[in-house]
Amino acid sequence: MNIFMTGATGFLGGRLARELIHRGHTLCVLARTPEKVEAMFSRDERRSITVLAGDLTAPFLGADERFITDHDRSFDLVLHMAALVKFDEELREELFETNLTGTRQALALAKALHCPRFFHVSTAYTLGAREVGDETLYATDQTFHNPYEESKAHAEQAVWAERDHLDVSIFRPAIIVGDSKTGEADSKFTMYGYMRALEVFKRRLEHRGAPDGPIRLLGSETGTSNLVPVDYVADVLLAAIEHAKPDTIYNVTNDAPPRNVTMLDYMKQALAFPHLKITETATSSLSQAEQTFNEMVKVFNPYLNRDIAFDDANTKRLLQDAGFKPLDLNERSLRRIVNAYYETK
Known part of the structure; x- marks a missing residue:
């Protein structure tokens, strides 16, 4: 199969591109810098x-016209994966330009090339x-936590x-993390x-001396983190090529x-930072150090402090149909993912 692909130089995209090549597919990839x-x-x-040396927007x-003419009806699939993943309100215009305008341009190219299929990688x-x-x-007139979510809904x-x-x-992948095996x-x-912020915060505290008591992180004690390893997401997309x-x-x-x-326990052990504790305590009761850290990570709270139930019957x-195994993200894999991140720092 001949596939046109955006996002091939990203975390998930690079992994998937290699798998597609090893399975005999040929790729044309969009790249702002071909050297990458x-x-x-x-x-x-x-x-x-x-x-294709180009740009999402x-x-x-x-x-150009020559590329479109030379590749007319030559692609079996456009696989659109590229996106800007940032949550800051001040980046709203850039997020919509990349995630919405970029998707519209990918659709326009797919139609100009008379490509029959279009895969769009969004977010859960x-x-x-x-x-x-x-x-x-989903509707686009609902409440979103940040402009990233909103831009992807419009896309x-x-x-x-x-x-x-x-x-x-x-x-729609949830929170993509490292390889479940490695x-x-x-x-x-x-x-x-979030893990990087924990590491930075620990260093700052160490410069001042060991903390006297627990460091409270605001969040839901019963909340969950909907993590999906990169190899599982790649498997879903590989299965999708045929099915x-x-x-x-x-x-x-x-x-x-x-x-x-549970995830915080794994991080505490990997970082040797036993003082951390999740609490639903009101912000006003936090120490200055605790307020500083919670301000550092507040952008991640919508993803790490909820317990969302997702229906994934279509994916199962x-x-x-493709003969792939369902997701099995066990304790050993989760610890491996956390430890591997800190070991490479």
């Missing part, structure tokens, strides 16, 4: 890759403030609107951003997400 593709992939892998992603958190996530399209709507012109499928990761987002159905949404989520207190059926 050369640095990421081996010489043998690059034999199966061509590069450019018309047709930067493809387009559900906004809801506590139950289903495999249907899903743009994809869904092209159902009469393309066979579209939407994939722990290997290359991410600064969500759980890893995904058009006009279908797939939640790539975890039926048995670990509790926040997809994996079964």
Whole structure:
């Protein structure tokens, strides 16, 4: 199969691109800097890759008339994975430009190339403030926690609107973490951003001397973190190449997400930082040090302090059809993922 792919130089995209090549597929990848593709992939892998030097926000992603003419009807699938994953309100315009305009340009290119299929990798958190996530399209006039969620919800709507012109499928991963077998990761987002903040905060405290008592982290003691390892998400997308159905949404989520207190225990042990404790105490009662840390990580709270129930029946059926195993993210894998991150620091 000949696949046009955005996001191939990202954390998930690089992993998936290699798997696709090793399974005999050929890729044309969008890259703002083609040198990055050369640095990421081996010489043998690059034999199966061509590069479109372009940009997500450019018309047709930067493809000119000659590229479109030369590649007319040559692609079996456009796999759109590239996105900006930041949660800051001041980045709203950039987030919408990258995530919504970029998706529209990917759709425009797919139609110009007469490509029949379009996969869009979104996020499970387009559900906004809801506590139950289903495999249907969400409204864009609901409450969102940040402009990232909102931009991705609008992007899903743009994809869904092209159902009469393309066979579209939407994939919604939850919090992507490292490889379940090796722990290997290359991410600064969500759980890893939180873990990095813990490490920085510990160093600051050590400069002042050991803390006298517990350091309280505001959050839900019964909340869960819906973690999905990168290898599982890649497996879902690999299964989808042959078995995904058009006009279908797939939640790539975890039926048995670990509790926040459990994940914090793993982090405390890996960091040798036993003073940490999750609490629902009011902010006004926190010490200055505690307030400082909680301010550092507040952007991650919507993802690490809830207990969302996701329906992933479509994804389970997809994996079964393709002969892939369901997700099994056990304690050993979770510890491996946490430890691997801190060991590489």
